[in-house]
Amino acid sequence: MGMATKNGNQKLHKKFGDEEVTLPKSEPQDAPVETHDQGTTQKKKKRKRKGKGNAELIDPSTQNTATEVVTGPKSNGTSKPQLNVIPQPESGSKPTETQPKSKKQKISTKKIQKPTVKTVTFFSDDEEERDTRGRGADTPEGLHARARELLEVRKTLPVYKAKDEVMSHLSKNKVTILIGETGSGKSTQIPQFLMPINKKGIAVTQPRRVAAINLASRVSEEAGSKLGDKVGYSVRFDNKSHHYTKLKYLTDGMLLREIMMDGDLAQYSTVIIDEAHERTVLTDLLMGFLKQLLAKRDDLKVIIMSATLDAERFSKFYDGAEILFVEGRMYKVDRLYIDQPSEDIVDSTIKAIVQVNNGELEGDILVFLPGQEEIDKCVNLLERIAPELPKEAPYIVPLPLYASLPPAEQAKVFVPLKARKRKVILATNIAETSVTVPGVRYVIDSGLRKVKVWRHQLGLSTLLTAPVSKASATQRAGRAGREREGKAFRLYTENDYTKLPLQTEPEISRSNVTSPVLMLKRAGVDDILNWPWLENPGQDSLVSALTQLYHLKALDDNGKITELGIQMAILPLEPQLSAILLTAHKSGCLSAAVDIVSCLSVDNLVLNPQAENRDEVNEKRSNLCVLGTKYGDLLMVKELLDFYTQFENSQERKQWCKELALSYRGFKNVIKVRNQIRQYMISLTKDKHLFDEDDEKNNTLDIPSVLKAFLSGYVSNTAIGMPDRSYRTTTSGQLISIHPSSLVFGKKVDAIMYNDYVYTTKGYARNVSVIELSWLQEVGAHVLAPKESVN
């Protein structure tokens, strides 16, 4: 059938009405699903059950039962079942959906109430909104009353019930791997259990700012103290902790900075790495540092908290550390597969949405799609077909959700709808971990995601659409079972599912590791290749990072970190950008360089205009930015920032941003970043007055100096204009095109420098500036072989 998305809505609707729709196949359930067989299910064939039947489909962890914690042999003395190793998945079965426990381990099967863990939304990342809540209850009496209230809730958490066993284990071991699923309460309770017995502080890391802030605020309430006193947090731009704070939630990046300042982490007696299974570059690095530190410090305890999958790997990494398992509290989620996947993901998504809407009980639908393009297409189609769908079914309201969407648009997914309406949230991976949408009962999973892959041989990155891992598919499905039983409809076959990789490839093995390597050097690691990497990025990748750092003069001929390198590591920037600032300082154009670098550190600042007013916006930008038009995009953001700061009030700023398709929120972040960088530069140079004469300096902007400073960081990101108007890179001679979003697009110049080299339909240079050929020799002779670079 392969219905094209270009079809009109009438036709589309008709096709859904007839019996061509065969997806997704649904398994008969024990639970009442009266409405399920409306309309489109006649053609369904019963799926063949394997072996143990229906139960095998269901992730045991999502059963609504509470289970006792099971610990390793050392916590013996009871007749409770034990577990210290995660069993290998049976071959041919569904490994990621098999939990390391047997039926007999369940000690209780009573139904649980609504999960009590506070829903974490991304809103509170904005301190303006966060500070307005929770006021007035700050009296000691009020805090204690609230804590007593919360204690009753805490006692129902699986991990609370196992407190004694967990504690007895933790007191005997230096390293523990603790597996706890969603709803177990591990992130809030375990650190609190430890507070009375820790002499020094407890650090708990999180991959995301919002999570650190929300956990700290919850736990502080539970502990009956004011946020920032006994329990606090520390994230970039926001610190609510004191030297006497006993329990500190921080982002993993923050703990890494602390390691660079104090390699022994002397202020902590326990470090907990939470969400270790996400395998971000930073958590991976932390785990390596901790391994080294454990050999040095006898009084340090380390707890690695994770979802199930990486437990054995973590255990091996920490010399066979024991694994504790805590049952989560999620509701049952049935997984259903398609039998004939379509080539067109938008097509099969729309069909699945319509069928779920027609056939399933009330509850919102969360759809996982790879990117903005697919999401926007689906939203448009759904808006058109919604009025044509059967009147018996709820009216569907499509809502997009992705990171570059303005905050007000994102907020719509949290607003409840009136009766007879059903939210269909079409989201990227943002909804897999970062944003939790309430009310979701059905998940539709395309099985796809976008992944950025760094190719160090070419010095470029590509953004690919790729299948998710089993772990990711399980996580996505779990989003349907947070409030009650749910269903996950997978837009791929069960056979395809079995072929998916077990886990997502760790980020570090597909990333540019220049910055991690500089951090290691700063922390005193000499032998980068043989450092205890949880995942070694590979020799090629490491050598390319070391070479890059050498070119940036962060490392000397012996591979030792230089004074410059130490300063670069301190700045909260990529090494290239740090190098640029230090060069700019020498050449007297620091202020302008800081402005530009701040803009470059903020994502989605200069937005893609909508298609209908694209030409108009582009023209406005180029008329406004005289220097940008002549010298390129670095000068453009400098000009834009100057305009932005000249406005009197935020209303004018907002309006101006809107007209030029710029992000107001982005500029607010630029100002924060700029302040932070200025502070760092002041402390590095010990010159308090470094930025005092800012206004005068703007009047005498030395453009060649600024561009040469940037060239010092981006020597290898340069290309030469050819007679046929194409450009070839100075490093490998590859063909490269100026991205049409650049102000330099369509111009013929001698040479260009760019910040990003991205391969999509072809190799594109993004964020392009005009440079002179002579500068390449002047600034980049030590990197570029003369014969290759200019001919």
Next chain:
DNA sequence: GAGCACTGC
């Protein structure tokens, strides 16, 4: 003449 997931200091 493109169109890009997510996160962190």
